[in-house]
Amino acid sequence: MKQAIYGLIFYIFLMLPPVISISESIMVLHMHMQMPLLVIVGMLFTPYLKEKFPGFFEKWNTNGVPGTLLFFIILIYWMMVPRAMDDAISTLSVEIFKFISLPFLAGVPLRDSWKKLSKRGQSTALISFAIVYGIVSLLYIASPNQLCNNYIVAEQKALGWTSLFTAIGILIYYVQSLFIEEELEE
Amino acid sequence: MALAEKKLGDKVNKALGVNPQDAKLTKTYLSLAFIVLLIGGTLGLLQGLNRAGLFTLPSWFDYYQTLTAHGILMILVFTTLFMIGYFYASISHVLGGLIPITRKLGWIAFGSAVFGTVLVAITIIAGNASVMFTFYPPMQASPWFYIGLVFLVVGIWLAAIGVFLNAWDWKKKHKGEHLPLLSYFAVGAFLLLFSASILVAIEVLTLIPWAFGWTETVNVMVSRTLFWGFGHTLVNVWYFTAVSAWYVAVPKLIGGKGFSDSLTRLVVILLVILNIPGGFHHQIVDPAITEGWKFAHVFMSLSIAFPSLMTAFAMFAVFERVGRKNGGKGLLGWFKKLPWSDVRFLAPFIAMAAFIPGGAGGIAQTNHHLNQVVHNSLWVTGHFHFTLGLTVALTFFGIVYWLVPHLSGRVLTPKMNKLGVIQTILWTTGMIFMAGAMHWVGLLGSPRRTSYSTYGDNATALGWEPYLFFLAIGGTLLMIAVILMVYIVFHLMFKAPKGLTEFPVAETDGTKNTPKWTKNWGLVVxxxxxxxxxxxxxxxxxxxxxxxxxxPPIRTW
Incomplete structure (x- = not known):
């Protein structure tokens, strides 16, 4: 419950108009700050939702795979479709969809699924996650054209580089998890 | 009988973990560190006297050469050598000896660092590298200066890899256990130093072809940015080293217990994660960085205050408990009951106390408007003499009083302790005079990185004179303190009476309540x-x- 309250406060904070305008003014902040924070908001809601609707999660996400897939679909939509960010800025309904989809269709299923996944499932998810970031970085670094109407090419390249670093970060996390596997399972 | 004694000594040595080979490595590092301190200190005095207008350095070794050499020797070489020596001794003690590969890496790192330092020193003495320790382009030094820096950085990397390998080896043998606290600090500090020095390595590798003339121009902003990504982190790495002794050694020395294992580990993790993206507060008046990014970096640099305040809280909690145990009564009575006459406590305590004004000055500088008042003035020089010269160096000196006797199988005699107290007081007074004068005269507009000048007897510049005298007086006291310190180090290493000195590692509440995720270095990375x-x-x-x-390159000298 406590987590859900923190999540709610954070959610409202992210919705404040000045916060939205700052977090969407720079491409990197938009994709690598606002969006992950919305996912984290969803994660904070998860325990409360699971307590309220235990049957739902049990029925639809028994082994964690459907939840992870849903998370990836939402992730890929927001990260790999450049016009998604444009639409979010210019169209109110898409912006609302962003604020609902990232917490509830990405954050909630991810947290619910993670513990349910097998070790191999988690590894696959982490590697896929790194690959998504890798492709995103390629897309934004290599593209000679402006991909979003709202962001200039320099911002686009910066986004590409941050994505590459994020991919490296995730890979390092994965590699070390191979070494200290037994400890995390204690 | 003699044989029996010898055997007993060996056993105790073994139990206390003094491996002679490891001791030799650290003693080598510390010896060179303090020789460097002596040279750097002498240069500092000469430069201070010159800056105060009392004396003019000769043209074959002018103010700017002195300034560059003093900066690089003190900021890069002394601190790095001390840090490696200290942490290698620490992991040798808490992890049950260095593994052979780590010891080997330690020696190679030493060779690399010495070679690099010699190259740097030669180019400075030859007058081809008066670029100061920040070596900002477009001022261009001889390519060999930058190559020397590369060897220094390689030394750092090798030393860091040694620490990581040793910790990894220990983890393999102690599955499921938490890394001992002091080695946890070592891994954190070297992780931070390693990551930050990648930035400066990239910078230097772009400067080398430019200095050789293979490329014509250099992107000044990128170089400055890479430098401060490293430089800002480097100061925090020294602070990190100092903090490790505060948490682990100081409580034991005064007869107390560590505050909390979990809190200490959290401080380590926060220091590692929050540090690097704070460099722009050194570039606050630079063009080409938008206000938003400067603000983001200022936020990140101020966030370091959070673990620092946790440290302050934890340390004073430990002191209060010890003081009350020693019979201190009332609200502040415990303060009097601390072991003030013990230099092993006095030196780090003054170091901690100095971080209060030092840190406050730093916060002032970090703010955009206040920075405009003091930017590139002697205030900044005063600030880092306070933080590095008092907080860091005095903690390092405090470490010497037990680390060197521990390594060389000797003891700290009451006489040496007294000399140490005198040294500490002299050093503190000197630094307060010198750095205090620098702060004040900086506020009045006296520039840093600039030799003595009255600017054609301009009234404002003449108004700086009295403060500059204080600067020179402080510098002289510091020089006496440096000589005392170097004497103390070598006395403790070779002359003090034989005996056993313990490596102080304080007990804490143990690791049973420590969260498991603190073991997860991959997550931290x-x-x-x-x-x-x-x-x-x-x-x-x-x-x-x-x-x-x-x-294109510019040569200002």
Whole structure:
């Protein structure tokens, strides 16, 4: 419950108009700050939702795979479709969809699924996650054209580089998890 | 009988973990560190006297050569050598001896660092590298200066890899256990130093072809940004080293217990993660960085205050408990009951206390408007003499009083302790005079990085004179303190009476309540990379893709 309250406060904070305008003014902040924070908001809601609707999660996400897939679909939509960010800025309904989809269709299923996944499932998810970031970085670094109407090419390249670093970060996390596997399972 | 004694000594030595080979490595590092301190200190005095207008350095070794050599020797070489020596001794003690590969890496790192330092020193003495310790382009030094720096950085990397391998080896043999606290600090500090020095390595590798003339121009903003990504972190790495002794050694020395294992580990993790993207507060008046990014970096640099305040709280909690145990009564009575006459406590305590004004001055500088008042003035020089010269160096000196006797199988005699107290007082007074005068005269506008000048007997410049005298007096006291310190180090290493000195590692509440995720270095590294990318990828891309044509070399001397 406590987590859900923190999540709610954070959610409202992210919705404040000045916060939205700052977090969407720079491409990197938009994709690598606002969006992950919305996912984290969803994660904070998860325990409360699971307590309220235990049957739902049990029925639809028994082994964690459907939840992870849903998370990836939402992730890929927001990260790999450049016009998604444009639409979010210019169209109110898409912006609302962003604020609902990232917490509830990405954050909630991810947290619910993670513990349910097998070790191999988690590894696959982490590697896929790194690959998504890798492709995103390629897309934004290599593209000679402006991909979003709202962001200039320099911002686009910066986004590409941050994505590459994020991919490296995730890979390092994965590699070390191979070494200290037994400890995390204690 | 003699044989029996010898055997007993060996056993005790073994139990206390003094491996003679490891001791030799650390003693070598510390010896060179304090020789460097002596040279750097002498240069500092000469430069201080010159800056005060009391004396003019000769043209074959002028003010700017002295300044560059003093800066590099003290800021890069002394601190790095001490840090490696200290942490290698620490992991040797808490992890049950260095593994052979780590010891080997320690020696290679030493060779690399010495070679690099010699190259740097030669180019400075030859008058081809008066670029100061920040070596900002477009001022251009001899390429060999930069190559020397590369060897220094390689030394750091090798030493860091040694620490990581040793910790990894220990983990393999102690599955499921938490790394002992002191080695946890060592891994954190070297992880931070390693990551930050990648930035400066990239900078130096772009400067080398430029210095050889293979490339014509250099992107000044990118170089400055890479430098401060490293420089800002480096100061925190020394602070990190000092803090490790505060948490682990100081409580034991005064007869107390460590405050909390979990809190200490959290401080380590926060220091590692939050540090690197704070460099722009050194570049607050630089063009080419938008206000938003400067603000983001200022926020990150101020966030370091959070673990620092946790440290302050934890340390004073330990002191209060010890003071009350020693019979201190009332609200502040415990304060009097602390072991003030013990230099092993006095020196680090003054170091901690000095971080209060030192840190406050730093926070002032970090703010945009206040920075405009003191930017590039002697205030800044005063600030880092307070933080590095008092907080860090005095903690390092405090470590010497038990580390060197421990390594050389000797003891700290009451006489040496007294000399140490005198040294500490002299050093503190000297630093207060010198850095205090620098702060004040900086507020009045006296510039840093500039030799003595009255600017054609301008009234304002003449108004600085009295403060500059104080600067010179402080510098002289410091020089006496340096000589005392070097004497103390070598006395403790070779002359003090034989005996056993314990490596002080304080007990804590243990690791049973320590969260498991604190073991997860991979997570720390991943967060470090991601936060680093958040702080630097965007501004650097802008500087590179929207950059000016670049600058040809300029030689100002």
């Amino acid at each position: 991943a967060l470090l990379i991601i936060i680093l990318a958040m702080g630097y990828a965007m501004p650097l891309t802008e500087m590179i893709f929207n950059g000016p044509p670049g600058s």
